[in-house]
Amino acid sequence: MRILFLDSPAFAKQDMIDAFTACGITCDLFFHEAYNDRQNVSYEEKFDAAVSRFSYDFVFSFNYFPILSNCCMKHHLKYISYVYDSPLVTLYSYTLINSCNYVFLFDKATYLEFHNAGIPTVYYLPLAANVSRLSAIKCPDALLPQVSSDVSFVGSLYNEEHNLFERLNGLSDYTRGYLDSIMLAQQKVYGYFFLEDLLTPPILEDLQAACPYQPLPDGTESAAFVYANYFLCRKITSNERLSLLRLASDRFPLKLYTHHPSPLLPKAEYIGPVDYYDTMPYIFQHSRINLNITLKSIHSGIPLRCMDIMGSGGFLLTNYQEDFLDDFLPDEDFVFYESEDDFLDKITYYLSHDAERRQIAANCLGKMSESHTFVHRVNAMLNVI
Numbered sequence: 250m251r252i253l254f255l256d257s258p259a260f261a262k263q264d265m266i267d268a269f270t271a272c273g274i275t276c277d278l279f280f281h282e283a284y285n286d287r288q289n290v291s292y293e294e295k296f297d298a299a300v301s302r303f304s305y306d307f308v309f310s311f312n313y314f315p316i317l318s319n320c321c322m323k324h325h326l327k328y329i330s331y332v333y334d335s336p337l338v339t340l341y342s343y344t345l346i347n348s349c350n351y352v353f354l355f356d357k358a359t360y361l362e363f364h365n366a367g368i369p370t371v372y373y374l375p376l377a378a379n380v381s382r383l384s385a386i387k388c389p390d391a392l393l394p395q396v397s398s399d400v401s402f403v404g405s406l407y408n409e410e411h412n413l414f415e416r417l418n419g420l421s422d423y424t425r426g427y428l429d430s431i432m433l434a435q436q437k438v439y440g441y442f443f444l445e446d447l448l449t450p451p452i453l454e455d456l457q458a459a460c461p462y463q464p465l466p467d468g469t470e471s472a473a474f475v476y477a478n479y480f481l482c483r484k485i486t487s488n489e490r491l492s493l494l495r496l497a498s499d500r501f502p503l504k505l506y507t508h509h510p511s512p513l514l515p516k517a518e519y520i521g522p523v524d525y526y527d528t529m530p531y532i533f534q535h536s537r538i539n540l541n542i543t544l545k546s547i548h549s550g551i552p553l554r555c556m557d558i559m560g561s562g563g564f565l566l567t568n569y570q571e572d573f574l575d576d577f578l579p580d581e582d583f584v585f586y587e588s589e590d591d592f593l594d595k596i597t598y599y600l601s602h603d604a605e606r607r608q609i610a611a612n613c614l615g616k617m618s619e620s621h622t623f624v625h626r627v628n629a630m631l632n633v634i
Contacts, residue, residue: 251303253326255310255317256280260333260525260553261623262311264379268623269309272631277303287315287342287467296320307634312337313352315344315467322349327634331626333376335359335547336478341470346370351634353626356550357572358442372633375572376553377623378560380614388531395520396528398504399600400497401536403529404554407487408509414484417459424455432485435545439569439587442548445477456480482546490542493592497540501596506532533563537606538599541567559583560617564610566595576621582613 254266256278266276279299283289293316300308307327310317312334321328330352332340340359345352345368353374354360360373388396420428431447448456453472456462460480462472491513497503498517506529510519523529533539539558549571558565565583567573577583584599586592599606 250306251275251277253277253279253299253305253308255284255308255314257284257310257312257314259311261376261379263526264382264623265309265311265331265627267379267382268627271624272627274306274627276309277305279308284314284316287465289316292316293320293323297324300324300326307351313339313342313345315339315342318342318344318347318350322347325349327351329353329630329634331374331630332356332359333553335544335550336474336482338465338468338470338475338479341468341474342465343467343469351630353630354550355553355572356547357575358548358550374626374629375551375576375621376556377621377626378556378617380560380618380622383530383557383561384614384618386530388535392528392531393535396531397535398518398532398537399502400538400540400596401504401506401532402490402494402497402540402542403506403523403532404490404542406490406494406507406509406511407483408491408511412483412487413460413480417456417480419459420455424452427452428481432481432488435481436485436489437588440549440571442545444481444545445471445473448473448476478546482544485545486542489545493540493542493589496589496593497596500593501600504532504536529557530561533558533561536563537603538566538596539563541565543568543570555583556617556621559613560621562610562614564599564606565613566592566599577613577616581609582616584609 252274254276269276281292281295283292305326307329308321309329312332313330318328328349332354335356350370352371354371355376357373360371363371431444435444456476462475464470491511494514498514503517504520505517506520506523508522541555543552551570551572555565555567567585569585569587579585584595586595
C-alpha cells in the first residue's frame with residue numbers, strides 16, 4: 250500500500266509516518282507552501298504532478314485542509330484527515346461533505362456536532378502516542394537536572410503580546426463586563442461549553458465593530474463560533490493557567506517549559522521551550538507530577554500533550570475532560586482535578602504517595618501500549634476506509 254502524506258508542520262508527524270511504515274504502508278511526502286489556502290493554482294498543479302507518479306491508495310494529512318480535499322475529489326482519491334487541533338475553522342468548509350473525505354476527530358463533542366448535523370464524512374478517533382519510541386529513550390545524565398522536577402508544566406501560557414482578545418479595542422463597558430463574567434464562569438466549569446450560546450446579537454454586534462469577522466468564501470462558521478473559540482477561549486486558558494500555576498508554584502517546586510515567561514509566576518523555575526521529540530519525553534518521565542490544563546476550545550477531547558505524557562510513562566494530573574472516561578479510569582490510570590482546592594490537594598497527596606503515583610503511571614503506560622499507539626489508530630482508519 251502506498252499513500253501521499255502532506256508534509257505540513259505537525260506534532261507527531263514522524264510518529265505517524267513510523268506507524269504507517271510499521272503497517273506496511275509506504276509514505277511519499279508532499280509539500281506546497283500554500284497548504285492553508287482555500288484555492289491555489291500552483292498547489293493544484295503540484296498535486297496533479299505528484300499523484301501522476303504512482304497509484305496511491307489514499308492521501309493523508311494531520312488536520313483538515315479544504316484545498317487538499319478538493320484535489321482528492323478531482324482525482325477520485327480517498328482523503329484521510331486526522332485532526333488534533335481544536336478549534337479548527339477549516340472544518341466549517343463546504344468541502345467537508347466531499348465524498349472522498351474520512352475526517353477523524355479527536356474531540357468527541359466536535360464529532361457529535363457534525364455527526365448530528367448529518368455530515369457523513371466525520372469519525373471519532375482519539376489521539377495516540379508512539380509508545381515504543383517513548384519507552385526506548387533514556388535521558389542523558391547531563392540533562393537530568395534540567396528535566397527532573399516535583400511538578401512540571403509544558404505548554405503555552407497564551408500571554409504573548411497582540412493575542413486575539415487584546416485586539417478587541419473599543420468595546421463598550423457593558424460588553425467588556427459581560428465578556429469578563431462569562432469567561433470567568435466558563436473557566437470554572439469543566440465538561441460543558443456554553444460560551445458560544447451566550448454571545449447574544451448585541452454582544453456580537455459590539456464584537457464585530459471592534460474586530461470584524463466574516464466567514465471565508467467556502468466557510469459555514471458563525472462569528473459566534475470564532476469569537477468564542479479563538480478570541481475568548483485562549484484568554485480564559487491564559488487566565489486559568491496563570492492562576493493555577495501561581496497556586497502551584499507558591500506551594501511546590503514547579504518547572505515551567507514555555508516560550509513566554511510571566512511576571513505573575515515569580516516562584517516558578519522558568520526553563521524555556523523544549524524540543525517535542527528530543528527533550529519533552531524526558532520531562533514527562535522525570536517529573537513526579539505532569540500538569541495538563543486544557544485549552545478551553547477542546548471541549549471534551551484528550552489533548553495530544555496528555556497522550557504524550559501517558560505514553561512516556563509519566564504521571565498525569567489534568568482538568569476533567571469527558572473523553573478520558575471512554576478509555577481510562579480516574580485514580581487508576583490518571584488523576585483529574587475539579588477545582589483550585591482539589592488541584593492543590595491532589596498535588597500534595599501524590600507528592601507524598603510515591604508508590605501510588607508510580608503505580609498509576611505504570612497502569613496507564615500498559616493501557617497506552619495495548620490500545621493507544623499510532624499503529625492502533627492506523628488500523629482503525631484502515632478498518633473504516
